[in-house]
Amino acid sequence: xxxxxxxxxxLVVHEGDTVTLNCSYEVTNFRSLLWxxxxxxxxxxxxxxxxxxxxxxSGRLSSILDKKELFSILNITATQTGDSAVYLCAVEEVQGxxxxxxxxxxxxxxxx
Amino acid sequence: xTEVTQTPKHxxxxxxxxxSLKCEQxxxxxxxxxxxxxxxxxxxxxFVYSYEKLSINESVPSRFSPECPNSSLLNLHLHAxxxxxxxxxxxxxxxxxxxxxxxxxxxxGTRLTVL
Numbered sequence: 001x002x003x004x005x006x007x008x009x010x011l012v013v014h015e016g017d018t019v020t021l022n023c024s025y026e027v028t029n030f031r032s033l034l035w036x037x038x039x040x041x042x043x044x045x046x047x048x049x050x051x052x053x054x055x056x057x058s059g060r061l062s063s064i065l066d067k068k069e070l071f072s073i074l075n076i077t078a079t080q081t082g083d084s085a086v087y088l089c090a091v092e093e094v095q096g097x098x099x100x101x102x103x104x105x106x107x108x109x110x111x112x
Numbered sequence: 113x114t115e116v117t118q119t120p121k122h123x124x125x126x127x128x129x130x131x132s133l134k135c136e137q138x139x140x141x142x143x144x145x146x147x148x149x150x151x152x153x154x155x156x157x158x159f160v161y162s163y164e165k166l167s168i169n170e171s172v173p174s175r176f177s178p179e180c181p182n183s184s185l186l187n188l189h190l191h192a193x194x195x196x197x198x199x200x201x202x203x204x205x206x207x208x209x210x211x212x213x214x215x216x217x218x219x220x221g222t223r224l225t226v227l
Contacts, residue, residue, distance in 0.1 A: 034215065042116075042202060042218040043155070088154055098143060098206060099168060100216060102154035 003027070004091050006103035014111050017079050021106045023089030024071040033065055033072050034100070036088040043088055046074070079110045115139075116219035118203050124225045127193060133222045135186040135203030143167075144186040145216060146178060147202040155202055161186060193226045200224075 004025045013019055025033065032050045036043035047056045049065035049072060056063050060079075065072045076083055086107050090100040116137045125131050135144065143162045147155035160168035161180040175197075177189040186203055200223050204216040 036218075041200075041220045045215050045217060048215050090154075098214065098216070099157060099160065100145075100155075102156075105154050 004089055004101050004103035006087075006089050006106050008106060009104060010107045010109075012109045012111065013079060015079060015081060017110075018075065018077045019079060019108065021074040021076075021087050021089075021108070022071065023073070023103055025089075025091045025101075025103075026070060027091045027093045027101055029094040030067070030091060031094050031098070032092045034090045034092065035063055035072070035074050036090065038086045038088055038105070039084075046087075076108075081110045081112055084108060084110045116203055116205055116217050118201075118219035118222050120222055121220065122223045122225075124227065125190065125193065126227050127195075129193075130189070130191045132190065133188040133201055133203075133224075135188075135205075135219055136184055137205040137217075137219075138184055139205065139217070140183075141205035141207055141217075142183055143206045143214075144180060145204040145206075146176075146186070146188050147204065147218075149200040149202055149221070151199075159188075190224075193224075195226050198224055198226045 007022045032048050034048050035046040047063045052067040060077045063074045086105040088105045089103040093099050119134045145160050146158040149155045157170050158172045159178045164180045175192050179187040200221045202221045203219040206214040206216045
């Protein structure tokens with residue numbers, strides 16, 4: 001059965017800290033890995049990763065994929081209270097149409 | 113514009129009611145999705161429409177009936193739901209060009225409560 005596992009499930013840090021969120025996966029017909037941030041409602045897109053070893057950056061956030069070891073990490077530097085959210089990792093597999101398999105999410109809380 | 117809209121935002125219904133959830137996108141995307149999300153859980157895929165045809169049904173009970181009237185609209189018809197069906201229902205869309213990886217963009221969701 002396809003699996004996407006995120007760790008830690010919950011993380012509490014102080015503003016200014018750097019955090020690393022982990023996502024490991026076992027899926028057949030892998031196509032890409034996506035990171036989303038979910039606050040109160042809809043998940044908002046952060047990154048899509050398709051190639052190993054190529055870091056994607058957006059401001060204080062960055063992410064990288066290792067297709068050999070089947071994992072990805074999401075880094076957030078100089079965290080701010082607005083970074084508090086659930087971070088979802090999803091793996092896209094090809095199954096006729098696109099299908100996303102989500103991990104359980106990491107609940108990140110940034111304290112001032 | 114990467115907006116997916118959903119109506120209503122909130123819906124309370126009884127177990128004998130019939131209601132519909134609506135989703136709309138004007139990004140020219142040809143794939144649309146319904147997800148169900150329970151509290152503190154990740155979204156779970158329910159249905160995928162690709163070029164207005166149902167591509168994936170994740171063994172969803174027949175009390176949920178999807179419909180894709182055109183490439184911009186996706187409906188989810190609800191009938192005889194159970195209290196355990198209470199959840200946030202998310203719609204998403206993506207380009208879905210064959211062989212091209214693509215991002216799914218999510219709508220704000222409809223929070224459904226079944227009494």
